[in-house]
Amino acid sequence: MKHIAIGILGAAALGFAASAASADTLSDVKAKGFVQCGVNTGLAGFSAPNDKGEWTGIDVDFCRAVAAAVFGDGTKVKFTGLSAKDRFTALQSGEIDILSRNTTWTINRDTALGLNFAGVTYYDGQGFMINSKKLPGVNSALQLSGAAICVQSGTTTELNLADYFKANKMEYNPVVFEKFEEANAAYDAGRCDAYTTDQSGLYAVRLQMASPNDHVVLPEIISKEPLGPSVRQGDDKWFDIVKWTYYALLDAEEAGVTQANVDEMKNSDNPDIKRLLGTEAETKIGTDLGVSNDWVVNIVKATGNYGEIFERNVGSGSPLKIARGINALWTKGGLQYGMPIR
Amino acid sequence: MSQEVIHEATPQRASLLYDPRVRGIVFQVVLVALLALGIWWIVDNTIENLRRSHIATGFGFLKGRAGFDIANTLIDYSSDNSYGRALVVGILNTAIVAITGIITATIIGFLVGIGRLSNNWLIRKLATVYIEIFRNIPPLLVILFWYQGVLALLPNVRDSIGLPFGSFLNNRGFYFPRMVWSDGAWLVAVGLAAGVVLSWYVARRARARQMATGQQFPVFLTSVALIVGMPLLGFALAGFPLTFEFPQKGTFNLTGGVNVKPEFLSLYLALSFYTAAFIAEIVRAGIVGVPKGQTEAFSALGLRSGQGLRLVVIPQAMRIIIPPLTSQYLNLTKNSSLAVAIGYPDLYAIGGTILNQTGQAIEVVVIFMVVYLGISILTSLFMNWFNTKMALKER
Numbered sequence: 001m002k003h004i005a006i007g008i009l010g011a012a013a014l015g016f017a018a019s020a021a022s023a024d025t026l027s028d029v030k031a032k033g034f035v036q037c038g039v040n041t042g043l044a045g046f047s048a049p050n051d052k053g054e055w056t057g058i059d060v061d062f063c064r065a066v067a068a069a070v071f072g073d074g075t076k077v078k079f080t081g082l083s084a085k086d087r088f089t090a091l092q093s094g095e096i097d098i099l100s101r102n103t104t105w106t107i108n109r110d111t112a113l114g115l116n117f118a119g120v121t122y123y124d125g126q127g128f129m130i131n132s133k134k135l136p137g138v139n140s141a142l143q144l145s146g147a148a149i150c151v152q153s154g155t156t157t158e159l160n161l162a163d164y165f166k167a168n169k170m171e172y173n174p175v176v177f178e179k180f181e182e183a184n185a186a187y188d189a190g191r192c193d194a195y196t197t198d199q200s201g202l203y204a205v206r207l208q209m210a211s212p213n214d215h216v217v218l219p220e221i222i223s224k225e226p227l228g229p230s231v232r233q234g235d236d237k238w239f240d241i242v243k244w245t246y247y248a249l250l251d252a253e254e255a256g257v258t259q260a261n262v263d264e265m266k267n268s269d270n271p272d273i274k275r276l277l278g279t280e281a282e283t284k285i286g287t288d289l290g291v292s293n294d295w296v297v298n299i300v301k302a303t304g305n306y307g308e309i310f311e312r313n314v315g316s317g318s319p320l321k322i323a324r325g326i327n328a329l330w331t332k333g334g335l336q337y338g339m340p341i342r
Numbered sequence: 343m344s345q346e347v348i349h350e351a352t353p354q355r356a357s358l359l360y361d362p363r364v365r366g367i368v369f370q371v372v373l374v375a376l377l378a379l380g381i382w383w384i385v386d387n388t389i390e391n392l393r394r395s396h397i398a399t400g401f402g403f404l405k406g407r408a409g410f411d412i413a414n415t416l417i418d419y420s421s422d423n424s425y426g427r428a429l430v431v432g433i434l435n436t437a438i439v440a441i442t443g444i445i446t447a448t449i450i451g452f453l454v455g456i457g458r459l460s461n462n463w464l465i466r467k468l469a470t471v472y473i474e475i476f477r478n479i480p481p482l483l484v485i486l487f488w489y490q491g492v493l494a495l496l497p498n499v500r501d502s503i504g505l506p507f508g509s510f511l512n513n514r515g516f517y518f519p520r521m522v523w524s525d526g527a528w529l530v531a532v533g534l535a536a537g538v539v540l541s542w543y544v545a546r547r548a549r550a551r552q553m554a555t556g557q558q559f560p561v562f563l564t565s566v567a568l569i570v571g572m573p574l575l576g577f578a579l580a581g582f583p584l585t586f587e588f589p590q591k592g593t594f595n596l597t598g599g600v601n602v603k604p605e606f607l608s609l610y611l612a613l614s615f616y617t618a619a620f621i622a623e624i625v626r627a628g629i630v631g632v633p634k635g636q637t638e639a640f641s642a643l644g645l646r647s648g649q650g651l652r653l654v655v656i657p658q659a660m661r662i663i664i665p666p667l668t669s670q671y672l673n674l675t676k677n678s679s680l681a682v683a684i685g686y687p688d689l690y691a692i693g694g695t696i697l698n699q700t701g702q703a704i705e706v707v708v709i710f711m712v713v714y715l716g717i718s719i720l721t722s723l724f725m726n727w728f729n730t731k732m733a734l735k736e737r
């Protein structure tokens with residue numbers, strides 16, 4: 001019994017030592033030497049390993065940009081593949097520093113889940129995909145009454161699906177999977193008539209099907225899905241770094257600073273570009289944020305600006321070939337608007 | 343002299359510190375206090391940290407609107423119902439797969455277990471092969487085998503395999519006609535109840551008579567006749583109040599009738615076949631565990647071999663079988679949480695969705711633990727009661 005008592009005391013002492021997760025993520029990240037980033041396990045264009053085993057995608061590149069801002073080196077980042085269900089717990093428990101996993105920004109997640117969204121890296125909307133070989137007559141989501149629909153659990157998609165069918169007084173049969181891959185496989189095997197997720201995801205999933213040309217994405221977009229990176233609440237300093245990394249990517253695109261011309265641009269006389277790239281005399285913009293003054297130079301060198309990230313991963317430089325659309329800069333009629341760096 | 347001995351046997355209380363009883367009590371009090379302190383500290387620390395991270399706490403979320411739909415529900419449920427009701431749907435789905443799985447696994451297990459002791463070479467070897475295959479594959483693989491390897495390969499809805507009595511089989515599951523009862527159906531239920539009560543009464547009387555006179559009565563056949571006959575009588579008296587709703591081909595799926603979905607089917611089949619392999623070994627051990635002398639003894643008493651098995655061997659084998667059988671039942675129930683891999687909405691899958699939407703991980707995990715513990719304790723209690731009933735009564 002003595003041993004048990006000692007054991008309990010020991011456990012309690014250990015517990016005390018390990019109590020209260022640190023609220024200073026920046027110091028933690030600097031101390032361990034890399035950013036731990038939670039990403040999707042395999043969504044082409046957003047985060048998926050390529051044929052060399054390297055992570056690629058918009059969500060992945062965003063984490064590299066944050067690593068570049070903090071360390072001046074975009075490779076100082078480690079990725080954790082997460083299912084939709086595990087992602088918030090991983091962030092809340094401190095297992096990851098940033099959640100960049102095509103996650104929709106909603107008020108519930110911003111408040112009750114204790115997250116802070118840093119911005120919208122991709123404006124998306126939910127759609128449906130069907131196999132046109134098996135269902136030749138269907139060309140609208142409103143014809144899907146009675147259909148079996150594959151969906152991933154714990155997503156806003158699952159909730160929008162319920163609302164959409166309820167609002168249109170249609171019946172459906174949800175087939176709910178925890179993992180993205182399981183849902184894809186079940187749809188491809190014909191377990192479901194339709195597949196639903198964000199439209200960008202549908203185009204990515206379509207490429208993974210046995211015969212992609214048989215599948216069509218229906219025109220209806222049934223929801224707003226602003227996807228973006230998030231961090232834990234209660235650490236404003238880290239939140240600022242992630243948020244301004246996002247704005248820096250947009251401002252760099254707006255100023256025409258690219259991976260190719262960033263060194264050249266450092267000699268520019270344009271005051272906006274000088275502030276952006278930290279070449280202004282006595283500048284304190286970077287150090288006030290908690291990073292070095294040439295942080296934007298490091299970001300652009302590591303990943304390119306927002307437009308380059310987009311084109312490389314989901315746009316014309318990728319198999320997905322998604323148009324910029326509402327993800328264009330505000331100057332070109334889109335929604336992406338970087339706050340001024342000054 | 344004798345006085346001295348007594349004096350030694352009851353020594354003076356030198357000090358409370360060295361009194362073993364007092365020491366024992368003190369240690370136990372200290373241990374309980376430390377344990378309580380430890381638990382209080384963990385709970386308090388958790389609540390404090392959650393508050394600091396601005397994460398909602400408490401079980402209030404159970405009243406919130408769920409907002410998601412569930413395919414397999416045993417009770418009425420829609421996305422407008424609460425998280426609490428969604429959890430109940432999940433608990434019932436876990437319970438139904440556990441109960442049907444336990445029944446089927448027991449039947450298969452007993453057949454295969456007895457088959458392993460058969461005198462027929464082929465039956466014996468087939469039973470051995472079955473046990474070795476299913477016992478050595480992880481249950482998740484067995485589930486995926488049924489889901490992706492068997493049920494997913496069935497034809498799609500348009501080419502459904504037609505089965506007798508208007509039922510269909512396709513990759514959306516098994517469809518069969520729904521029984522629609524009309525007025526007077528209660529007579530059938532009354533007939534069934536009357537049949538059960540009467541058979542129980544007949545069994546009691548027959549036993550009493552055998553004790554008194556030694557005369558036997560065909561109890562089993564009478565009971566079967568009563569339990570089948572009485573509801574049929576009620577059915578006829580009420581004027582056959584039954585129609586069938588047959589599954590029809592709709593735009594996408596078959597509509598009408600009852601649909602057993604492939605997610606349920608694969609989980610149910612996998613758990614049954616997997617657990618049956620273990621039960622078969624337990625049954626074999628139980629029968630082998632009854633000494634051969636018992637068989638010789640009942641032969642010597644003049645019992646026929648069937649009677650001897652039923653009255654002598656099996657009651658003794660059951661004493662060996664029941665305790666490990668309980669463990670297998672509990673395993674089957676807990677393995678049902680693997681349903682999440684194939685999208686069957688059991689407690690774990692639905693709880694996971696709720697966890698993700700509300701972010702209240704600790705509360706949901708507590709609910710998981712309480713429910714699984716509750717189901718397991720209920721199973722254990724029932725099996726312990728059964729075990730006591732079957733135990734050797736020493737006279």
